[in-house]
Amino acid sequence: MKNLKQYYLFLFVILIFFQAAAQENVTKLSDGIEIKIKKPQRNDAAVVRIQVVSNSILHITASPTTTFDTTKSLMLVDLKPTATPFEVISSNENVTLSTANLKATVSIETGEILFKDAAGKTLLKETKGGGKTITGTTLDGKQSYIVKQSFTSETDEALYGLGQHQNGVFNYKGTKVLLSQYNTEVAIPFLVSSKNYGILWDNNSLTKSVDTRDFEKISTLRLYSDKGDKGWLTATYTNKKDPKKVLSRPESFIDYSYIPSLKHLPEGIILENTTVKWEGAFETDFSGEHQFNLWSSGYTNVYIDDKLVAARWRQGWNATNELIRIHLEKGTKHKLKIEWDPLGNESFICFNWSKPLTEVQKNEFAFESEAGQKIDYFFVSGKNIDDVISGYRTLTGKATMMPKWSMGFWQSRERYKTQDEILNTVAEFRKRKIGLDNIVLDWRYWREGQWGSQEFDPERFPDPKGMMKTLHEKYNTKLMISVWAKFYEDTQNYKDLEAKGYILKRNVAENRKDWLGFNNAIYDPFNPDARKEFWKLINKNIYTTGIDAWWMDASEPDVHSNMPPEVRKEMIGNTFLGAAEINYNAFSLMNAKGIYEGQRSVDPNKRIFMLTRSGFAGLQRYAAATWSGDIGSRWEDLNNQIPAGLNFTMSGLPYWTSDIGGFSVETRYENATGETLEEWRELNARWYQYGVFCPLFRAHGQFPYREIYNIAPEDHPAYKSILFYNKLRYRMMPYIYSLIGQTYHNDYTMMRGLPMDFSSDKKVLNIANQFMFGPAILVNPVTEYKKRSRELYLPNTNGWYNFYTSEFLEGGQTITAEAKYEQIPLFVKEGSILPCGPNIEYTSQKSSEPFTIYVYTGKDASFSLYEDENTNYNYEKGKFSNIEFQYNEASKTLTIADRKGSFDGMQKNRVFNIVFIGKNKNSTFNLISNANEGQKVKYNGSKLEVKF
Template sequence: MNLRLLLFSVLTFVTTFDLMAKPPAYIKLPDGVLLYTDSLFTDVPYAVKLEVITDNIIRVTAAPGKEIVPANSLVTVYQKQAGLTWDILPSEESLVLKTKKLIATINRRTGAVTFTDLHGKKILAEKQPSGRSFQKAIFDGQRYYSLTQSFQTDGGEAWYGLGQHQDGVLNYQGQQVSFFQNNTEVAIPFLISSKNYGILWDNYSLTKAGDIRPLHQLGAMQLYSKKGEKGWLTATYANDLHNPQIVSVERAESSINMEYLGESKIRLPEEFTPASGMVTWEGMLASDLTGIHQFHFVYGGAVKVWLNGKLVLDRWRKAWNPAPAIIPWNFNKGEKVPVKIEWIPEGESYLSLKWQEPLTEDQKNSFGFSSEAGKQIDYYFVYGDNMDEVISGYRTLTGKAPIVPKWALGFWQSRERYKTQEEILATAAEFRKRQIPIDNIVLDWSYWKEAEWGSQEFDEKRFPSPDSMISLLHKKYNTQIMISVWPKFYDGISAYNNFDRNEWLYKRNIADQQRDWIGKGYISTFYDAFNSSARKGFWDLINQKIYTKGIDAWWMDASEPDILSNVSPEKRKLQMTPTALGSAAEYLNAYPLQNAKGIYEGQRATDPGKRVFLLTRSGFAGSQRYAAAIWSGDIGSTWVDMKAQIAAGVNFSMSGLPYWTMDIGGFVVPQKFEKPNAENLEEWRALMTRWSQFGAFVPLFRSHGQFPFREVFNTAPEDHPAYKSFVYYDKLRYRMLPYIYSLAGWSYHNDYTIMRGLAMDFSKDTAVLNIADQYMFGPSILVNPVYEYKQTQRDMYLPVCAGWYDLYSGKWYNAGQKIVAAAPYERMPLFVKAGSILPFGPELQYTSEKQPAIITLNIYTGADASFNLYEDEGTNYNYENGAYTIIPIKYDEKTATITIGNRQGSFKNMLKKRTFRINMITPDKARQLDLDTKCDKEVVYEGKPLIIKK
């Protein structure tokens, strides 16, 4: 060999070996460390940055190339803590960043990050070497990346949060969650683990979380017709569902894919009549994979599914308003499973079926986030000693949750809709006449003239004097009024023209001449909430037209934005293009956050002495800082839908946003309840009863829905148990205001969560991880909704603690056991944790009727107990400047001593003197819940410590 060539080869080998041997460079930064990966291990080199936010929060960003670009996040608003310190400990293989509470280790070649506690015990790790990926993408002519980050755990944990979803799933281990804002579906990109960590994924684009593997179309399975032919199912179309034997069309089909608006028109045969017909798919399914296959349905109308002769799905949803469902089925390799799918569309409707293959053992202990559009991967790892600390970390990043006005914790009455001024005043008058407690009445949409949506002006024929109406509600009936405002404008009205001149509107719907469903149909669009001037313009409009009349709160409907219902993500992006900040693909899911921001900031600037309160149909990470509560959208009025709200509300609350509610009774009603016979009427009353019992124990207590009217006096007569039950729980809610308002105070001052998954309070009890139909309301009350018709008892679990008491009877139960609890028609099972203090106030007709000069303290013994009674002025923001009080109350089990501590703080017009009535509930002394009988002890409290012996 030529000597020169040999020398060159040796030098090349040495250089290559040297490059492989040397770990990539890193740079210490004032806020963390920046590392560059080795392209031999990561295909392309990219930068990874660890940034210390607090001792228990580390931000991870990664981007192709050598640069991490500073980002102006819409989600985060944190300020860096002063005096933070940490250490960087390099080695040949890794970089270790160590704070006072957490260790993050970066592999110097792959860039993968592992999080451990201070003892080196692994908490969570990015998968390596291929857990992070950047795929080039272009949207609106701009360079983006489709981003993926996968994580690996050691198993034995459950994952919660991720917003509000309607599939009834609580623990998202092995489940896929889509982040696409839609009616009933709310995307919150925050996951929390039962192992006390959380991931906040800072990306607004179309995203999948959890099990991010692709969903397959039905045709990816092995299909067989009902005659056994391979490759398809037999689809049978009948135009008269009462005579399904008369077949209109029979054909081979290998997909069911009508998920979005307009797709059923394209894919159903022309000969079929959806309004009166029925479709049946029959045959067999098989797979070469053994294990649990997940079938994901989206449906409108009525759908039934049988697998191997077993009915596994029986659901209904109004045709225009599709819902999801997940069916797991265990396949053995090569086994043919008979399938039958029966669908009654009830008009233009929706049906989609996709599936996901079984998880491997490794995949069961992993999760990820995969987003369609972004400039770089950006997430925050939050660690805590418990799940409350993790949620506190989320709020450190995204903002505090202001305390709702006190009246918002009372009962709200709403309907779709009060059509006149007389209707709304008559309803308030009827509640007061019957002495049914109420604080808020809601005026839903269409109070404007039909052709003037977006004008924010009342139709003077139906609402001739809105100022007087509002004044009467305030002064005569002592109720607040909330009003519906949509970000929607009809083409050609004055407000539209003004916004159009300022280029504040999305114009694609106008260009498409898309008509809505009102009257003859009108062309409309939404304003661009990403435009700060447009947000101010929208506030100025509703301030001038509505707020100046005395409105108390805002109902922000269709805030997804629902420019046109049930469209695909691709269509939604077209409708939102362009946004003021950039591509709709990048900002897709953040619209409700910005929409709430405009109204919150507008009202606080206009009227700084009054608490802002927003109820919005959609939200995003950070929505809580804008005083936004979220409700679960236009859900169905079925028992299945009621049950689904339990998991939906718990997961939403565990996503870091403390104020959630739902339409008691559901929104869209099956035909059998619209014009019910005697039997169906009784079922409707039972559904309303059970739902109201549940609704009294969520953060916000409100009834709403389509006909039948939802007022209790329109549901049942006074002597009916449905009526009696509602009044009982309504009054109980008001008597519990000292407890509930304290929870609201904690939610701001201590980042507390009101509606709590059992894993939050019983983290060492693995039996609770998958319980989706029980939850804690505050620290003390175990709520167990009844969600089956004619059910008078229910199976439930009492988590491991010192013990439990039946709230009503005071009967003692040992913890850590399954029981069958009594659930008579008028009562929902409620249990109180041993070691609890429950404060009850006076009976009220509205929250501000009188101050709680007498508070009954029920002490549930068996363990030490404490409760910090929180009070403030109830309607303003003075609490932000220290105008509030805390009265610490403690019970010592060993000495049977109650201590009411020194009152901390003060505020204007606070009660300086009050009476505490004390009841002791013990395992050997059951005590009925009767707050007006003689108490065990009574003391007068004037702010100084009191010690009370049993």
């Protein structure tokens, strides 16, 4: 017994010793814990911090030294010190921090973190050993680091977000996602998991994410020429004008990615006169899914084993990615042929590959940034993806209420050249009674050679204030104007900004001219004084004319197109905040900040609206939306917009759009006739059918002109379809504007990937070409020429009503739906309420027609009708109202609740027309009106009930 007591005493002493040792490595902070890692490896973190932001958000930082960098984040709002209670439990090996919703357990030895929910279910874990790599480097003569954090992912997990990318991928698990701002590519370092958590990576530099391995040159494959020679492909350069002029040579890799790489073309080759073909074969020593990345402009076809696996076109000056995923077997020789027809002397192509992921790699993802002082990320959890996005906005800012007019239709083209063209276009819309709220004035409204003057050319725009007065008062139309962060060296504005040190002038110092032949440079938005000065310029010369909104073009920034990232960083040079690498991705954020703060300082109660070509985490707080850049007018481009837009909105930024019809146009469409003209018309009709269900509904592009009456005559199905969906957009305005209210007040997302609403249905995780528009409408775009049906999946949580016929279908099935020329398949979720307004031609138009409330029965349903003053910031002061509609299936009763809230000019007494749609009832949505159908009820703000 004595020996047993001594033994337990010994164990107790040892336990106390190890707990004391553990305590030496753990420091409790007011908002979390700090852990000094016992056994850091080379290039590892020395210290890890976990700080509590809320019950569902933890802030993780890891430093290579014993101190932490305190540089203020650009993407975050000022976070208040936490009042969230938490507890810390330590053992000799681990320390666990717990909130009401989360547990984070850290290995004291390695710094590895395991995240669990309150019930103990694992949500995410850092890879074994901590997954932290911090490699020293030097920037601007100062110590910097390449920082990487890797995680272990669940096998059945899907990964979304990360901005907007054009390779057609929706679920990014197992793929490479480069977060680097570029025309058509938007980098947002926020990843969302189907397991209901998100990672906000707080780093502004160029970042590789998910699979952070680089693509390899195809020279690392076992190559064969077209004759069977080992070691290369056969490249054949043929003169278009004289096909007998042929140059053939061995090439073991294909990389003409940017302007500098074109010098490697064969001597004497002029691209605009040449077609190129690479032929041969390759072998791989790996079995599994191989990924090939095609980066190209011009016309490109890729064949593997005589099968066409990629067919792309893109304007010569703006290459794009195509990801080819194909299963290949080890040791098998595969034929390869690549055909390239460049467009002009600046066309580009690169073809690389990536070996199959190992089983371990398949279940890992990471972030790796080229510049930082620490690993810095936020773990955001929630009950669903909406909760996770709400956490993102807690960190980076609320999405502002957009002005109601911005939800109407926008007409744009590249470009309206005169004041008369603007006014005549709007007059034609009003004459034809086509819905329109906004017309857009694109670039070069200034005098030639005066880019950055921020002044109208007086010959073409003799009376800007008069133009705006006519647009506003006669036509009830807004105008958005293109403003660039770019200045020609000869402008007075350049000279004034340069004298104050506000210009990033490396581009001018190197005498690099833009595509119009002028020396130019950008201002430095990272400098707060430069932002104020930029606002003063556009306020003085543009905003005072009555302009309604800002189009912040080329906000990547596009300093010199078609240059590799290293050169683009060099052209930016050191900013107010240091080396260009450090904040490479955040230019658009700071640019938008200056405009937002500037306009609110001079016109504090007029809602701001900005459209930017680039975006970054936090942009939503500055009243900014993003569009998908200068995409091509092709069917594959239309198809790729769907996952690009969904991943953008699932990145936490709710407002997104693409150019309806695509921006850049193949030559064959410019003066098309016959079958080519019909294809152009159908492409535009299909794009409008999709575009009406995007957060912003806008047409834009190069010639041919994009106005509905320039696309097709009135009796053509394309015209009829475009007009139908234009009217539908305006009928749905009460629904749409209510979703905008939900976006601000409840962190909602209007354009929704299916995993947001049907996460329990595993079949939706990889569906890239269907989405929800709000809670009610399932949208199924058509992206193939002459396609008159399409296969689609109806999620299994409920039944679905055909939007056009009200036919009821059970969920959980794949169907082939009719997709006639004039319509895309639309379905309404069983248990939905869809409020629709009258037929109007602009959002502020008054009408005596009542709202029609469509109730799709079969399950309980609810919807909150939101209203406010539409164009000002009084909603921030509580001036808005909500009317809750609730349908109870058991009692077959719709309850319209007491109105909550009020605002100036609110309609206190109104009539609602209630239309019930059931499985055995023949009521349908009517584009014109359901005035002669349904039950009309008078509502004065007090609760009432309506029976089905």
